[in-house]
Amino acid sequence: MGDRRRRTTLRDVATEAGVSVKTVSRVVNGEAGVAPAVRAHVAAVVEQLGYRPDVGARTLRRNDRRSASIALLLEDLANPYSAALLRAVEDVARPRGVVVLAASLDEDPVRERALARAFGSRSVDGLVLAPAGDDQSHLVEEITGGTAVVCVDRAPAGIDVDTVVSTDAAGVADGVRHLADHGHTRIAFLGDLATIATARLRHDGYRAGLAGAGLPYDPRLVVRGVRSDEAVQEALTALLALPDPPTALLGAQNLITAGLVRALRRLDLHHRIALVGYDDFLFADLLSPAVTVVAQDPATIGRTAADLLFDRIGGAREAPRTVEVPTRLIVRGSGELPPDR
Numbered sequence: 001m002g003d004r005r006r007r008t009t010l011r012d013v014a015t016e017a018g019v020s021v022k023t024v025s026r027v028v029n030g031e032a033g034v035a036p037a038v039r040a041h042v043a044a045v046v047e048q049l050g051y052r053p054d055v056g057a058r059t060l061r062r063n064d065r066r067s068a069s070i071a072l073l074l075e076d077l078a079n080p081y082s083a084a085l086l087r088a089v090e091d092v093a094r095p096r097g098v099v100v101l102a103a104s105l106d107e108d109p110v111r112e113r114a115l116a117r118a119f120g121s122r123s124v125d126g127l128v129l130a131p132a133g134d135d136q137s138h139l140v141e142e143i144t145g146g147t148a149v150v151c152v153d154r155a156p157a158g159i160d161v162d163t164v165v166s167t168d169a170a171g172v173a174d175g176v177r178h179l180a181d182h183g184h185t186r187i188a189f190l191g192d193l194a195t196i197a198t199a200r201l202r203h204d205g206y207r208a209g210l211a212g213a214g215l216p217y218d219p220r221l222v223v224r225g226v227r228s229d230e231a232v233q234e235a236l237t238a239l240l241a242l243p244d245p246p247t248a249l250l251g252a253q254n255l256i257t258a259g260l261v262r263a264l265r266r267l268d269l270h271h272r273i274a275l276v277g278y279d280d281f282l283f284a285d286l287l288s289p290a291v292t293v294v295a296q297d298p299a300t301i302g303r304t305a306a307d308l309l310f311d312r313i314g315g316a317r318e319a320p321r322t323v324e325v326p327t328r329l330i331v332r333g334s335g336e337l338p339p340d341r
Contacts, residue, residue, distance in 0.1 A: 007123065007145045008051040017045040050141055052121045070126040070309060071119040072102040073112060075153070080282055081254060081298050082130075085152065088302025089128060096310065098125070107196065109133025120147055126309040131156050131197070148312035150305045154197045155322065162308040163322045164301050168198050168278075169205035171294040171327030172252060175276040176209025178292070178329060179248040183339050184274060188221040188239050188246035190232065190260065192253050199224070202252040202278060221246055232259030233266075240267075247339040248274035254281040261287060276335040278327075285332055292335030295328050 010028070014021045019042060026034050027042040028051075034042070072089060074082040082104075090100045101124065103115050112132040116139060119127060126148035129136070137158030139149055151163040179187050189206045192199035203224065210217055220242060223235040239246055251257030257277030264270040270289065277284070277293045284291040304323055 008049045010051070013042065013045050013049055013051050016049060017042050050145065052117075052145070066125050066313070067123045068097055069099040069101060069122070069124045070128065070313075071122075071124045072100065072128045073105055073115050073119075073132075074102065074128075074130045075105055075107060075132070077102055077104045079255065081279055081296065084298035085302040085305075088299045089306045092303055092306035092310070098310075105130065105132040107132050107193070109135075112136075113138045116142060120145070125313050126150070128152055128305050128309060129156070130154060134197075148309055150309045150312070152301055152305045160320050162305075162312065162320045164305045164308070165322065165324055166198075166296045166301065167324050167326050168201040169208060171296070171329075172202045172205030172250065172278055173209035173212060174327070174329050175250050175278060175294045175335070176206055177213055178331075178335055179250070179274055179276055180209070180213035180215060182248075182274065182336055184246075184248035185215055185339075186218075186221065186244060186246040187215070187248045187250060189223070189250050189252060190226050190235055190256050191222075191224045192226065192256070194224050199252065206250060206252070226253075226256050226259075229259040229262060232256060233263045236260065236263045236267075240269075246273070248276070248335075248337075251275065251277040254279040257281060257284075257291065257293070261291060270334075271337065272340040274335055274337040274339075280330065287334075289333035289337065292332045293330050295330050297325050297328070300325050 010021050010024050014024045017024065019038065023034060023038065024042055027039050028046065070093060072086055074085065076082055077086065086102055093100050101119060105112050109132050116127065120142040124147060129149065129151050130153040131151055135158045136156040139159055143149055149161045151161055153165060155163050155165065176187055189203065191203055194200060207217055221239065226232055226235055249260055251260045254277065258281050260275055261270065264273060264275065275291060277291055280293045280295040284293060304325065
């Protein structure tokens with residue numbers, strides 16, 4: 001990750017601009033009392049040196065120039081997967097006396113950049129990020145300024161940092177093979193937006209699972225971009241209206257799977273159409289039938305990411321690495337239903 005350098009200070013800007021520290025402070029804080037020409041000159045130097053206001057300095061800074069805080073930027077903190085990952089990071093951070101800040105990205109690359117910049121301005125010691133966009137080069141400035149970065153869930157682009165991911169493609173392939181082993185030849189796939197890296201990997205795993213079972217790929221059985229219960233219901237209705245409808249479903253995300261459970265129950269088909277979900281969800285084991293899932297391990301992902309982050313904060317300089325955390329097929333009943341002829 002390269003050498004960790006100290007952040008640019010107000011004094012650095014003042015020296016480069018040839019003005020007083022007070023003048024720089026007034027410009028940065030939008031205060032009056034600075035001539036327009038001087039303000040423009042100082043603003044240009046601020047941008048040139050990459051200065052970021054240290055808004056947490058008075059309350060968090062310690063003698064070792066660390067803030068005793070880290071930040072997590074995850075897809076959606078309300079999602080059980082993100083919540084479990086956050087808790088795992090907190091469990092690693094708490095004994096170290098480190099505060100954990102967190103925010104949801106909502107799959108928005110603009111929000112990713114804005115929040116990374118906002119947390120950077122608060123001088124967090126490290127950042128755990130689930131990339132929302134297809135370019136994380138905006139973090140180069142934060143890394144150069146001394147912020148350690150670890151990515152989770154998805155590999156970053158434009159930067160080379162430690163990354164912790166699940167075996168998405170292999171996990172979905174396991175789910176497809178499981179359904180095929182129980183006699184299903186018409187297996188539908190319902191996935192998230194194709195722009196999301198993990199959604200693409202899971203679709204790849206679906207195709208690999210079909211190929212491994214000797215089954216053809218039928219694009220009519222694939223529905224992508226499913227983002228709500230209403231979309232799940234519409235997709236299932238369209239699938240069941242096919243001349244040769246699916247006898248089994250694979251929900252490639254926990255909220256999609258939960259939506260399929262609701263839709264199948266509304267149609268009284270939950271004991272007739274097999275279902276395997278990717279990623280576990282609350283009460284999946286208490287339903288009838290209980291839902292068979294390919295479970296990720298967010299607790300291990302979170303702990304591993306936190307350990308890597310604190311190693312980097314502590315000065316580790318080994319080459320960045322990618323850690324793959326295996327998924328696990330949990331057999332509960334819904335994925336073992338035979339084809340309804």
